[in-house]
Amino acid sequence: MAMRKSKQETALTRERIVRAAASEFRQHGIVATGLADLMSAAGLTHGGFYRHFDSKDQLVAEASAVALAATTEKIAAAASREPGRKGLEAVVCGYLSTAHRDNPRDGCLLAALGNELARADVETRNTATAAFLKMVDIVSGKIDEAKPEEAKKRAMVAVSTMIGALTMSRIVTDAALSKSLLRNAEECLTSSGGASW
Amino acid sequence: MAMRKSKQETALTRERIVRAAASEFRQHGIVATGLADLMSAAGLTHGGFYRHFDSKDQLVAEASAVALAATTEKIAAAASREPGRKGLEAVVCGYLSTAHRDNPRDGCLLAALGNELARADVETRNTATAAFLKMVDIVSGKIDEAKPEEAKKRAMVAVSTMIGALTMSRIVTDAALSKSLLRNAEECLTSSGGASW
């Protein structure tokens, strides 16, 4: 049963653990996810964990980085599909979809872990900060009717709105309200010249 | 040492536990807060917990209700201080203040526990839903330039923005960025006739 694996297999195993962690943390939260759960989700026993990582915190940092990279890539892809405001709409619609709401395990880490990230160690929070700024930059690049500085401000608020609305849509027990939350935020963020509030 | 307390004292003790829980949960998260920590924060030993509550989940529900009631009251108070848009500004400035950011233990539960609330039991989530709607109603009442239905939509988005921006301001490791997050959201939510995004 127990046996050494080739270097290639070892690297794949490590990736598998990180991906499983990225999913499990987003689904159940960091504190609530045990290493044993996580390793068995990756198809391994928990004893082997420390061949790959120094601690749970290190895995949290790596898994967070992987999860955030996936999200920024998705957002960048949606943004580049169409130019200007149309691209912005694609980003917002994707982020504020019921599919995203119902699948935190492969969705945005910032919305899935919010408060736990605020309590995570510095490395993880640095990664989260960088990812947030990247999202802001992508969105900002799609607001072409404003000066860059102003566009960045608006983008920062827009991303905050997306995170807040998605988070609330997952908390709320009323299905209609949950959907309204997503749709209202979407409308508000994509209405071009309309009134603000 | 161990002795029976009067009914009056018992009621006060119970209140003390709920208030301590409301603080500790918001500061450290629900899962990360142990009953022993919590009881000693209330000046008691952990053994006595079950004289007052059936389970940790029951305390979570009660503490959440108390915390959320305090926040909706604060918001209502700020809103009623001045009429119309001025009142809205007071609400937003208070919510998006650095004082609020730096003191989750007596701040908004929705921002402090975000993702953990999404995983809490139904009773707790119902309470959170009701509190969110109350906040939306208060804000909505201050948007007097729009029709009630439209005002409610905007209020829902505004509250989502507030929660998202406060959450992000706590995650981010860059102090200047953290402050920008709060200020940009504040500006955006209080600028009257300006462009949207």
Place this chain on the structure above:
DNA sequence: TGTACATCAGTGAACGCGCGTTCACTGATGTAC
């Protein structure tokens, strides 16, 4: 190319610890007469 040996990925049991929960006990409170 083939043989001998060191390496180390993964297993499964164990470590101490703190969790939520239970319980025997204490002794002042509250009640019955």
Place this chain on the structure above:
DNA sequence: TGTACATCAGTGAACGCGCGTTCACTGATGTAC
């Protein structure tokens, strides 16, 4: 009003359990000659 007794808030020890972490062991991989 005073006495006798039941109640029960709070203590502190203990319950089983799962946590993060460590470790002896296995045996195929990788390396040295």
